[in-house]
Amino acid sequence: MSGDCARPGIYEYPFGVSVRQVLADCGAEFTQAVQASGASGTCIDETEFDRRIAFEDLATAGALMVFDESRDMFEVARSFVQFFAHESCGFCTPCRVGTTLLRKLMDKLAAGLGSPDDLAQIVDLNHLLQAASHCGLGHTACNPVLDTMKRFRPAYERRLVTLEFAPAFDLDGALARARAMTGRDDPGAHFGVPA
């Protein structure tokens, strides 16, 4: 048991104990989420605290992280994503590139530049990582984002500035060098300006 609880530490239970019982035993209060089985595991919210620790219900691999109401679950997921991008060994391209793309998408949302298209891209990225990664790290890298996006959706939606696509960088500015090289500065050489 770790995280926001008065008595973190090592506990021993028979299979079938509820998450709610474990939270009470370790002195957790105002808990909004529990991350089971580490960064790549399952994130549950308070509606699921009666779930039982067992392979048939909630597998924990012996690890539960507690997050109280003071935590921003978007930032929790972003922190896990940074971990996966750092830990990717680089052996296979889907994971090496995919975890970095995922980190950049979360950074874009954190910067307040997100759009619904970014959330859809995360879902697409998950399909790619699950289908094409070589090992479990890549297969599960999107789990914390998908779980928190489902259960703590407002934490994501308040970061969306627009319902349209929003680029993560200044596209027109990025064309400046090409304009200088070609000697062009007409409307057709600018992004988003009718030619």
Ligand code: SF4
């Ligand atoms: S999926 Fe596994 S093998 Fe492939 S880059 Fe990620 S950590 Fe390495």
